Amino acid sequence: MPLFENREKGFEQMFAQNEAARFRALARRNRALGRWAIEQLGLTGDEAKAYLEGIGGTSAMAVADENLVDRIYAEFQAKGVVGSKAQIRNKLSELMAIAIQQVQSTP
Numbered sequence: 001m002p003l004f005e006n007r008e009k010g011f012e013q014m015f016a017q018n019e020a021a022r023f024r025a026l027a028r029r030n031r032a033l034g035r036w037a038i039e040q041l042g043l044t045g046d047e048a049k050a051y052l053e054g055i056g057g058t059s060a061m062a063v064a065d066e067n068l069v070d071r072i073y074a075e076f077q078a079k080g081v082v083g084s085k086a087q088i089r090n091k092l093s094e095l096m097a098i099a100i101q102q103v104q105s106t107p
Helices: 002-041 045-056 058-062 065-079 085-105
Strands: none
Touching: 002 045, 002 065, 002 085, 045 065, 065 085
16 A cells, blocks of 8 residues: 555645646746736836736736736737737747746756
């Protein structure tokens, strides 16, 4: 029985590590997306800092990707920034790939 218990613990540890890595990647991606949106919107100073906290903060981790896309798209529309939801989704995917690579290369 110890063999199966050890395997089970190993799988549990692997799952926990994978979830932690996923969380770190999502956090990195959201911060990068926030920085990109700030640049597109032309925000600076306290306004940029508050925006980044809203997009890249831990409270945003529970927000679905499509909700982030909708939020940024609405803000782009309000500020007259030219962009589409598809463009934002593409940026989201691009930044997620980069974030995963960064998390995997970090010891």
